[in-house]
Amino acid sequence: MTEAQKILTRLGAPANLAAIGVGGRWQSAAGSPLTVRSPIDGAELAAFAAAQASDVAAVVRAAGEAFRAWRLVPAPRRGELVRRLGERLRQHKADLAHLVSLEVGKITQESLGEVQEMIDVCDFAVGLSRQLYGLTIASERPEHRLAEQWHPLGPVGVITAFNFPVAVWAWNAMIALVCGDPVVWKPSEKTPLCGIACHAIAAGVAAEMPDVPEGLLGLLIGGGQEVGQAVAADVGLPLVSATGSVPMGRAVGQMVAARLGRALLELGGNNAVIVTDDANQDLALRAVLFGAVGTAGQRCTTTRRLILQRGIAREFTAKLVQAYRSVRIGDPLDERTLMGPLINRAAVEAMLAALRQAREQGGEVLHGGNEIDRPGHFVEPTLVRVSPAATIVKDETFAPILYIHEFDGLEQALQIHNDVPQGLSSSIFTTNLISAETFLSHHGSDCGIANVNVGTSGAEIGGAFGGEKETGGGRESGSDSWKWYMRRQTNTINWGSDMPLAQGVRFDL
Ligand code: UN1
Numbered sequence: 001m002t003e004a005q006k007i008l009t010r011l012g013a014p015a016n017l018a019a020i021g022v023g024g025r026w027q028s029a030a031g032s033p034l035t036v037r038s039p040i041d042g043a044e045l046a047a048f049a050a051a052q053a054s055d056v057a058a059v060v061r062a063a064g065e066a067f068r069a070w071r072l073v074p075a076p077r078r079g080e081l082v083r084r085l086g087e088r089l090r091q092h093k094a095d096l097a098h099l100v101s102l103e104v105g106k107i108t109q110e111s112l113g114e115v116q117e118m119i120d121v122c123d124f125a126v127g128l129s130r131q132l133y134g135l136t137i138a139s140e141r142p143e144h145r146l147a148e149q150w151h152p153l154g155p156v157g158v159i160t161a162f163n164f165p166v167a168v169w170a171w172n173a174m175i176a177l178v179c180g181d182p183v184v185w186k187p188s189e190k191t192p193l194c195g196i197a198c199h200a201i202a203a204g205v206a207a208e209m210p211d212v213p214e215g216l217l218g219l220l221i222g223g224g225q226e227v228g229q230a231v232a233a234d235v236g237l238p239l240v241s242a243t244g245s246v247p248m249g250r251a252v253g254q255m256v257a258a259r260l261g262r263a264l265l266e267l268g269g270n271n272a273v274i275v276t277d278d279a280n281q282d283l284a285l286r287a288v289l290f291g292a293v294g295t296a297g298q299r300c301t302t303t304r305r306l307i308l309q310r311g312i313a314r315e316f317t318a319k320l321v322q323a324y325r326s327v328r329i330g331d332p333l334d335e336r337t338l339m340g341p342l343i344n345r346a347a348v349e350a351m352l353a354a355l356r357q358a359r360e361q362g363g364e365v366l367h368g369g370n371e372i373d374r375p376g377h378f379v380e381p382t383l384v385r386v387s388p389a390a391t392i393v394k395d396e397t398f399a400p401i402l403y404i405h406e407f408d409g410l411e412q413a414l415q416i417h418n419d420v421p422q423g424l425s426s427s428i429f430t431t432n433l434i435s436a437e438t439f440l441s442h443h444g445s446d447c448g449i450a451n452v453n454v455g456t457s458g459a460e461i462g463g464a465f466g467g468e469k470e471t472g473g474g475r476e477s478g479s480d481s482w483k484w485y486m487r488r489q490t491n492t493i494n495w496g497s498d499m500p501l502a503q504g505v506r507f508d509l
Helices: 003-010 053-070 075-091 093-104 108-128 167-179 192-207 226-233 246-258 281-297 310-325 345-360 410-418 433-440 481-485
Strands: 020-022 025-027 033-037 044-049 144-152 156-159 183-186 217-220 239-243 262-266 271-275 303-309 364-367 382-385 401-407 425-429 449-452 486-494
Touching: 003 044, 003 093, 003 192, 020 053, 020 192, 033 192, 044 192, 053 183, 053 217, 053 226, 075 093, 075 108, 075 167, 075 192, 093 108, 093 192, 108 167, 156 167, 156 226, 167 183, 167 192, 167 481, 183 192, 183 226, 192 217, 226 239, 226 246, 239 246, 239 481, 246 262, 271 281, 271 410, 281 303, 281 310, 281 401, 281 425, 303 310, 303 410, 310 364, 310 382, 310 401, 345 364, 345 382, 345 401, 401 410, 410 433, 425 433, 433 449, 481 486
Parallel strands: 156 183, 156 239, 183 217, 239 262, 271 303, 271 425, 303 401, 382 401, 425 449
Antiparallel strands: 020 025, 020 217, 033 044, 144 486, 364 382
16 A cells, blocks of 8 residues: 555545545546556556546536535534534644645645645634625615525536645635535546545545535546536536636636636736835745745746846845755655655646747746756756746746846836736735835736735635636635625515605506
């Protein structure tokens, strides 16, 4: 048994790993064989057959049946399931984090942080289960009351990416569950074991509560795109929440729109940090280092562009090069390591290809630029000084490349900042109130997330997470993101003995 399999067994997964889960019922699939290898050293972690598109309908049907029962369960009681799940995640935090590190190559600190994010969203959702508020609205008619209610929406399809293989499911599933919605989850085919682990933990907790219907939680591990496409196309899923690349989101969004379903998209980012001449450079340096090098540059919120004011540009760049030199790269399970591997060979190739393009477009590599010669998929974190006009900087390359630009005035910085197709996360480092507020204003950052003296990555779950433009417009996790997972109903109640029409219309016989 591999270490990963031992962890899965402790978390309640079946000995023979299966690609399909409906509550505690696991079912082997007959799709293409899936061999899971660790990006750390290429070692095989597990192998089993993936699900096929034809497997989706039955899981969605079970979710539909579960919906009819779950929507009748009072929301605070639905919160009790999530509360218990949060407790169970606390117990299994170390094991689940270890599995994340093995399967994705994240350093232990970041894997623990990811599981903590799940626990935090559980706590948030438990509170939310008593706060699914609607408004009351002043009616224009006498003795009338106008109000809105939020009702459960139905089963939610959740498609997640490899880089947050457990947390993003939790962001969606915990909110959906308290809102009264079953969840059908299609994890990334690059991280099926994290999918199996979360499903096993959740199904174990659900089985302990008699009012939880079996089909409430579904899992489908696909081998390619076909399962995700079937999820997007299934009318039994009124909401599909998808996290991943822009091309994936475009495909899913169009399929969901074609059936007039609701899509919540959280796609690529091309996040920038602006550092002004008056900034606290120590703060900026630490935030940029974590934002650009953390998770080996594989977060949607990774800092990909650094926009430096001319007066401090040389000095700050020199400090950054110095910091990059001391980043320890290697085994993510070694607590001294700050950067682990990329997810797979294709990610390494994509990084090298982007760097070739950057050089062709006039970029100067100031640090890194190479693959590291050892088993697994290790690269050097890379700094490239390049003009913001170079087309390569408009792309999200899911790797630790940081492009460095220079600017003179804030207007120019904002112009460079917003001149990319994506709009997820952004930040400015400044001690000047006017610069900070301009950045946050309607003519400042065009992103869904905009920070002052805080980096682009590492958002808390309490806020709404997501972005504009090609990032897809969705909002997940905190604030009022829950409204995506429910249907709003507007109610007008006449408690008088007359029948006045709205807008003062008269229609008398
Ligand atoms: C992602 O990369 O898809 O803000 C999510 C952050 C994390 C989540 C990132 N809380 O970096």
